[in-house]
Amino acid sequence: MKRAAAYLTLLMFFFASVGMLLAADNWPHWRGPSHNGIVDSKTVPTTWSLSDNIKWKTPLPAWSAATPILWGDYVFVTSPSKAEPKAKEPEEKPAEQQQSRRRRRVSIDPGGPELFLYCISKKDGSILWKKLLDNKNELHRKQNDATPSPVTDGKHVWIVTGTGVVAAFDMNGKQVWKMNLQQDYGTFGLNWGYASSPLLYQGSLIIEVLHGMNTDDPSYIISVNALTGKVNWRQERPTDAQRESPDAYTTPVVLEFGDQTQIVISGADYVTGHDPKTGKEIWRAAGLNPLNRPNYRIVGTPIINGDIIYAPTRKKPLLALKVGGSGDISESHLLWKYEGSGASDVPSPICDGKYFYIVEDRGLVTCLDAKSGAVIYEAQATREGIVSASPIIANGKMYILNENGITTIVATGPEFKILGTNELDGTYTLASPAVSGSQLFIRTSSHIYCIEE
Numbered sequence: 001m002k003r004a005a006a007y008l009t010l011l012m013f014f015f016a017s018v019g020m021l022l023a024a025d026n027w028p029h030w031r032g033p034s035h036n037g038i039v040d041s042k043t044v045p046t047t048w049s050l051s052d053n054i055k056w057k058t059p060l061p062a063w064s065a066a067t068p069i070l071w072g073d074y075v076f077v078t079s080p081s082k083a084e085p086k087a088k089e090p091e092e093k094p095a096e097q098q099q100s101r102r103r104r105r106v107s108i109d110p111g112g113p114e115l116f117l118y119c120i121s122k123k124d125g126s127i128l129w130k131k132l133l134d135n136k137n138e139l140h141r142k143q144n145d146a147t148p149s150p151v152t153d154g155k156h157v158w159i160v161t162g163t164g165v166v167a168a169f170d171m172n173g174k175q176v177w178k179m180n181l182q183q184d185y186g187t188f189g190l191n192w193g194y195a196s197s198p199l200l201y202q203g204s205l206i207i208e209v210l211h212g213m214n215t216d217d218p219s220y221i222i223s224v225n226a227l228t229g230k231v232n233w234r235q236e237r238p239t240d241a242q243r244e245s246p247d248a249y250t251t252p253v254v255l256e257f258g259d260q261t262q263i264v265i266s267g268a269d270y271v272t273g274h275d276p277k278t279g280k281e282i283w284r285a286a287g288l289n290p291l292n293r294p295n296y297r298i299v300g301t302p303i304i305n306g307d308i309i310y311a312p313t314r315k316k317p318l319l320a321l322k323v324g325g326s327g328d329i330s331e332s333h334l335l336w337k338y339e340g341s342g343a344s345d346v347p348s349p350i351c352d353g354k355y356f357y358i359v360e361d362r363g364l365v366t367c368l369d370a371k372s373g374a375v376i377y378e379a380q381a382t383r384e385g386i387v388s389a390s391p392i393i394a395n396g397k398m399y400i401l402n403e404n405g406i407t408t409i410v411a412t413g414p415e416f417k418i419l420g421t422n423e424l425d426g427t428y429t430l431a432s433p434a435v436s437g438s439q440l441f442i443r444t445s446s447h448i449y450c451i452e453e
Contacts, residue, residue, distance in 0.1 A: 027070040027434040027441075030149035030197040035253050036303045037350045037392045043438035044394040045453045046409055048422045055439065055450040056125030060118070062111025063445035064146035065195070065388070065430035070441065071154045074128070074171060075120040077448055078146040078159060080111025080137045108428065110139030115146055117159050119173060122436065125450060129173035134163045140193025142388075143430070147195040151205075158205055158226060162194040166207065168229065177229030181209065181222070185234070189215025191297065195249040201263070201276055204232055210267040212239070212246025213297075219246060219268060221279050235279030239268035243294035250301045257307055257323045264309060266302045271311045271321065285321055286330040287337070288313040300348040301390075305370065308335065310351060316343040318358070320373055336373030342366025348390040350398070352412055359400055363387045365410055380416040382408035389432040405429040405444045424449060 031037045045053055061082040069076040115133040120126070137145045145162030152158070156176065158168050164182030169175055181188075188194045191213040199206040205226045210219040219239065223232040239246050248267020255262040255273065262273040262282060269289040273282045288311065289296040300312035307323040317337040325333050338358075343366075347359045356370040363382040368375055385402035392399050397419060398410045405424040411417040427445035434441045440451040 025070070025437045026072070026154070027068070027436055028153065029069065029151040029200065030067045030251055030432070031301070031348070031390065032392065032434065036305065037348070037390055037432075038352060039392065039394045039435040041435055041437055042395045043453075044397070044399075044435055045438070045440050045451045046397065046420055047453070048424075048451045050424060053451055053453050055452045057447045057449045058120055058125040058127065059447055060443070060445075062109075062146075063144070063428050063430070064443070065143050066146055066197075066443075067149040067432045068434045068441045068443050068448060069150045069152055069157070070122065070434055070436045071152045073122045074152070075122050075441065075448070076150045076152060076157050077118045077120065077443060078133075078148075078150065078161075079116055079118060080144055080146050081114035081116065082112050083109045084112055108139060108142070110137055110144040111146070113137050115161050115163065115165075117150065117157070117167075117169065119157075119171075120448065122439075122450070125448075131169060131173055131175065133159060133161050133167060134165045136163045138193070143193055143195055145193065147193070149197040151198050151200045153200060156226065158198055158200065160196070160198050160207060164188060164194070166198070166205070166224065166229075168226065176227070179224070179229055181207070185209070185220065185222075186217040187215060189213060189217060190247045190249070191244050192247065192249065197251040199252040199254065199263070200226060201254055203227065204276070206252045206263055206276070208248070208250070208252050208265055208267075210237065210246060210248035210250070210265070212241065212268065213244040221252070221263070221265060221274060223276070223279060233279045235274065235281070237265065237268070237272065237281070239270060241269040241289065241296070242292065245269055245289055245294055245296040247297040249297070249299045253302055253304060255304050255309065255323065260323065264302055264304065266311045267298045269296065271302065271309065271319065283326050283329045285311075285319065285333065286328075287317065287319050287334065290317065299346045300344060303349060303351055305351045305353055308370070310349060310356065312344060312349055315345050316340075318343065318349070338368060338373055340366065340375060340378055342379040346388045350391050350393055352393055355412065355414070357391065357398060357412070359387055359391050361387055363400065363402055363408065365398075365400070365416060367414065367416070376414050377416045382410065382418065383421050388430045392433055392435065394435055399433055399440075401429060401433055401442065403429050405442070407433070407442070
């Protein structure tokens with residue numbers, strides 16, 4: 001009996017260990033296995049270059065802000081087709097050149113009109129298959145229609161495009177179903193194009209459409225059966241936000257605390273909690289736009305750590321809300337808010353439970369006490385350049401990737417310390433990095449890189 005019990009214990013330990021390894025090997029959706037950018041891996045690379053620690057790199061036809069999604073031997077990325085040749089512009093006269101230089105911003109090519117989902121081998125970077133999603137890709141100021149990240153459960157992969165296409169494929173690339181949100185529920189009315197990634201929760205795909213700048217149609221949240229494409233529910237999400245402030249580029253997150261399970265949505269001046277079975281709003285917190293400004297669109301996705309919901313807005317304030325309650329919890333559940341010089345607009349924050357980190361768009365790092373909001377350090381500079389990707393944390397290190405493809409590695413904890421910087425091809429980089437075990441995946445405009453020491 002003792003030998004049998006020992007064998008059973010060993011077997012249970014083995015399967016538990018395998019389960020933990022598999023969890024660390026997969027990056028199933030944007031912000032990773034825990035929806036917060038933190039991965040349990042002790043061997044993520046810390047040094048690389050174009051000639052060092054590159055296991056493989058695969059060329060891509062154009063750029064995208066979508067994070068690489070990883071499961072088993074599969075890497076999923078979205079991309080537009082290759083940009084079509086531009087027509088030659090007529091020459092300007094010297095006086096016209098002088099004026100156009102003053103008002104012209106650097107142009108970004110959106111890529112070609114087609115939108116693809118690529119499946120790439122994690123072993124060697126070979127392209128296993130690619131599927132056409134739509135042929136209406138456009139540039140929306142800083143992004144294109146390949147921005148939302150895919151999501152997978154290891155059996156299927158789902159994707160939403162900025163054109164409204166929602167599609168499901170099996171792991172061999174066979175299309176299971178397809179729908180179009182704009183055809184079914186009206187044109188997207190966001191000033192900067194649609195960018196929210198889908199959330200997979202208990203067999204349902206949760207998608208938010210928070211808009212209002214260019215439409216009078218209501219914002220909504222929709223739940224779709226992940227296997228059939230049948231709509232489970234569609235819930236309107238009212239707001240009194242003005243002009244551009246109804247627009248949000250955030251992604252839904254799951255709140256699981258005690259016996260509570262809710263879908264948390266942030267944007268249009270409010271944070272809301274919803275019943276995942278019906279979409280019904282359970283609670284609402286104001287305070288993301290206290291001055292009722294008309295340009296407070298929100299990009300940063302909220303994160304949940306323990307019993308606290310952290311909700312960023314356009315720069316400031318950032319709110320920390322206590323889990324629980326119903327109805328209006330704006331004051332009753334507000335723990336603290338941050339309005340300092342390290343406030344961020346585009347990158348989503350990250351929290352390891354003890355410390356809360358904000359990466360400002362110019363790469364400045366701020367560290368707060370996660371429970372009280374007290375400033376530990378503020379607005380410390382990383383490598384020069386704009387940051388749009390959200391940071392990740394692995395093995396006590398925070399990885400900050402800027403738009404030039406340069407990654408600054410910063411030690412976590414109460415002391416700001418840069419551990420190193422690493423460069424790749426220098427092309428326009430918006431996508432957040434992803435991790436699988438000892439491998440780091442970075443997607444630039446020209447390639448996806450698998451980095452391993």
